[in-house]
Amino acid sequence: MTKSLKVRHCLYFEPKVSEQLEALTAEPGTSMSDLVNGAVIAYLKQRGASHIETQFKPRLDFLSSRIERIERDLQIVMESIALFIHYQLIVTVSPPAAQLAAAQAAGSEKFQKFIDQVSRRIASGTTFGADVKERVQRGPPNSEE
8 A cells, every 4th residue: 555645744723722723633543634724725725725716706797787788788689679660550550351461472472571670670780670779878859859
């Protein structure tokens, strides 16, 4: 059985700490060296964890603020869709049965134009959502003007 080499250190403890250390090692099979070695290892691990937190905290804070902005943008989108659906269901009048086929054809054409416009705006980077977000950030227009 080979023992790993250990380095000898001469340490000084306050009397109260020394008494507590002796009390902990009074039982057979425990040694001061093992106890102090374990305490130093635990301290170094904790210090390393603190170092990791220090390194990643700014990045995590940045990601958190980005998520908050995404949540706000999503709220704007959901509210816009809800208002649009409300308008379509409440305000828009259904066509008479005789004109239903023509209305559906016109609706399909308008929907295709809508999809094309959304695709173009997303591809160009100039989105209506950005316009709405800018208006929300500016606040409501002044009614005094």
